Amino acid sequence: MKFSLIMATINRMDVIEKFMNSLLAQEYKVFELIIVDQNDDNRLENLIEKYSNQMQIIYIKSVRGLSRARNVGLSHATGDIIAFPDDDCWYPKELLKRVKNILVSNNSIAGLTGKSVDEDFNISAGVFDEEEGEVNKKNVWRRGISITIFLRKEVINKVGTFDEMLGVGSGTKFGSGEETDFLLRVIDNGYKVVYFPSIIVHHPNLTHLSLTYKRGYLYGCGLGILLNRHNYPMTYKIRTLVRPLGGILLSLLTLKWRHAPFYFGTLKGRVFGMLYK
Template identity: 25%
Template structure:
């Protein structure tokens, strides 16, 4: 008997390519039916999947993940045993729900994109379905080579909450700054075009800001929305931002005892696909450093930079796992290599900026021995944005080996080289960062900051 049918939060354009493919879904324990003998939980669109990973929630609170075997039943299709599910759920900790603020601030959601209309369609559709009373959306078309982004927004998204703006100079930081200066909300929430956001995403982000008055930045959980290929699983097992399940508050003045390399434990903070800033504070900080980001020589690092600058400026950074964004990982080996190069180069560039900043460098020197040890250990295949200076990996490196994923020795060797590609790319970061600086990159200039602050004051009046 079917006790419950679960849907996927993110659909896949193609069928699974791998015998170990994992069906991704979520379940709210408050919606579980009373069990009967032999009950099953049906999984929609589950052909070709051998395992199921379920994110478990109680209302908005995230309790954790469970993985179960998928059974293919006649007339039902893929399913998991309700009894097995209940046993797995009983092992998860109870997580109290955070208290939502009485007055919800206005929010501007910013999506930066470049010639990826098909992916943008899914992301924007999910954003407009968010349960939140007061938000608007700024889509930043960053140096698009075609009109496909504009065509999509104008023809399919006539919602008055959506505005399209153009940033002609390539670079994710430039695009994010353009969105910041166009934002009208008290909070600016950033996400990417290859995601599906949870309908409670904004409520959970603003709950993070309500934890304390000094909270400047809130990040959320970014689990994989698709594990259709071996490459996606390999990547997923090696990043921490897909498994940051514990709500935390970080402040420079109170270093956490379990992170000896703090505040450079950037793998603990989250990723650029899911974070929010107070708009006024973000403008005061100068926004994003245009020496970093996809579309520049450095290829990344802009999220690492803004997170650490928030802390060094005296603000608090909150990790709020209930702020949920599903992410589509790169599906093939070529895309994984390209991503590794961007992560490595961006990390090397960001470390160069840290080294050239006297205040940051003074703190970094005391952490240097552990940082180098962790960086060298990445050669074994750990692919993670900014985790070269993180003290603890969030997921076991050997959870799924390359050979287990594919059964193909040549493919396994190719995947094992990805970590070394990333490590080698770190060495390119310093030169590329300095070239970006030579080109005049940096933060939003003071005159533009003042103009934006005056405009915000006029809107508030």
Template identity: 25%
Template sequence: MPSISVIIPAYNAEKTILETINSVIKQTFSDFEIIVVNDGSTDKTLEILQNIKDDRLKIFSYENGGASSARNRGIAYATGDYISFLDADDLWTPDKLELQLAALQAHPEAGVAYSWTYVINGEGELLRTIEHNYEDKVYGEMLLKSFVTCGSNPLIRREAIESVGGFDVTLKSGDDWDYWLRLAYKWHFVVVPKHQIFYRRSATSKSFKLKIIRECSITVLDRAIKLAPLELQHLKNHSLSNIYRYNVQLYLDSLNLNPKVDIKYVLGNWWNSIRYKPDTLKDIETYKLLIKILLTGIMSPKLMSSLLEAFRRTKQTKNLLIQS
């Protein structure tokens, strides 16, 4: 039996699924199986999968049930001692599995290994990088935000998976965060301090359904805070602030894709991020967000998106110069 089971839920992923699977096949650690759950695709996803020649690939097709349902079905088929999930439009660097497995083997008390992340757009262009170094008992940090970032990141021991059960299929969004919280409540985490995940935000990503992701995140937080010990209960308002602030950032990331979003809704999120954590008024980024929001009210979505893209590229250039 393979050491690692890689579970890929795929729904109408014809544009990205081949590149995603190739990023697994090219891993430096090769003792794995790839379990693709074709979640009712109506495009050429299944045809593309059937043309991939690799004995480690296993394909299972079902009627559409959503990503959480597909992941749960993949878990049922998995035979590895470790399990990793990969969304059908995300990518891994070649050493992802090797380094995460080494981290778990070096820390037998840990149930989850995660890495740093590149956030990319639908065209594969870098939007930002995300680096967190939380380790050991991380329930408090996980209450504040889903620092693992996306469902394509962690490598998880089978025992940890079995201890928390499957993903919550009733959640329309925030199901990843809910799952990481349940794992963090019972298990230690270990970090691989290297960017190994390419997390794609595209026009079809549920990350852009602003109201759904906000409301589901609040639901997940309300559920998780009830399990938190008394010394962590005070984190609820800080976490709420993060949820509203994240919703603003999603709006700015998707401006050219969702130009009809009510600016009053976005300003309301910005204000709530301050209301629940007044200390954010000391953060210059808070005012930068406000300026960007206000500019979206007077500029066309296309022009504003181009302006934000110019700011992003300038920032990247400065960071590269600093690193060199």
């Protein structure tokens, strides 16, 4: 069983080397690293030359956009299992071996997901369930993040690739949601994806991200269109509007005014996405 690890990258160097070193340390070494370079220059040239004799590397240039880059990578993948590491994540040494063992022993599973933690094993992106179980429409938000998705290639061949209208760098209003849409389409096609909280991928903590109106709006639009596209009930949609509304009120009441634009952008974006045709 061979892994294809599709890593889109832009404006990064040192962290990529950290990831590649984590690949060299893997206990299971049957994999190819597909680097999809969205930089305008050739800054990765020396790094790729350094590692090219130590692992199989497929190097591709791509226009910007995370979903576009991943789709380019998918068109070059030759592995049985596909994963989508970020350029600033890194793998624990036993990760690929554990994923391989799970999928070999469970033919009914189309893929699996895990959780993201920082170097101190604190949750580093989002909120995750503590219980193992199948991924579905209700819990996908707590059980699916792109860097921990491992899917059989045959399933992707049937379901299709990432929607290039969604995600960071898409050039649209929908600046998030590409991996959730991807997983939901897998599930909607009748495939089983299982979440294992013991499967971890390391990633720096994201608490430093700026809470700007633009970020809130783009992320909000992404969530809103997913709820619309995948036919979530109106009650669920309303609940997703209550939280940013509460965030606005709390920001004003606690005099943390600089947070209010982020929550307002989130609210406005979610409404736009829900109504988008």
